[in-house]
Amino acid sequence: MFKPVHLYRGKNYIEPGFSAQAILLNSTLPDTQCASDALAENGYVVLPNFLTDTDAMALYDYASNLDDAQWQIAAVGRQQLQTINTHVRSDKIHWLQPEHSLESAYLAHMDNLRLRINRELFMGLFDYESHLAKYRPGAYYKKHLDAFKGRSNRVLTTVLYLNPEWSDTDGGELVIYGTKGEVLEELLPTLGTMVMFLSDTFVHEVKVGSRERYSITGWFRHNTSISGIIDPPR
Ligand SMILES: O=C(O)CCC(=O)C(=O)O
Ligand SMILES: [Fe+2]
Secondary structure, three states, rough: OOOOOOOOOOOHHHHHOOOOOHHHHOOOOOHHHHHHHHHHOOOEEEEEOEOHHHHHHHHHHOOOOOOOHHHEEEEEEHHHHHHHHOOOOOEEEEEOOOOOHHHHHHHHHHHHHHHHHHHHHHHOOOEEEEEEEEEEOOOOOEEEEEOOHHHHOOEEEEEEEEEEEHHHHHHEEEEOOOOOOOOOEEEEOEOOOOEEEOOOOOOOOOOOOOOEEEEEEEEEEEEEEEEEEEOOOO
């Protein structure tokens, strides 16, 4: 298992002049070896305490204080094929941008993880895109794959959960299915827990929950760019 990771030291993240870069240089990355082994063997891995409660709470506080204007209705599909289909998913999302220090800190942290995974598993992960997601009570995301073989450059999905004191009566589980439709995992979206799985292999869904549910979903991608245009951009 990963040791708890420190994204931020002490209370630095709320100080003016906060420099994500400086703080990340002081941070310790998890020992990725066990996670890599599990990923190589099973194609997915669950990492409780991927972040410490303090670090995950900083992200939770940030997400839960974002105003409505910062959230957009999540679309299904990519590029021109994107449609708003609330029968499939009813969450709201906020794409992470490097311009914001806390978002940037998380992106930089995941980029370090990308390099570690590449070193250990030779996955050739090229970049990472990521968004916060908010599921209101009653929201869901029906069974889907994040990528279709040969039609997407999303390789490895990551979901970090940001919900303090989530109990099994709150619902909102992530269900991961095996190739025969069997349930492999039913995960509560508990604060600091990370799950990673191969994007084109595991059908999964988010069950209806009775509380507001926050997470950060992201995808490590391959570079399938042509003429310098990363394809497809989101
Ligand atoms: O929040 C989760 O547990 C999974 C979200 C998901 O499947 C997605 O955004 O593609
Ligand atoms: Fe998904």
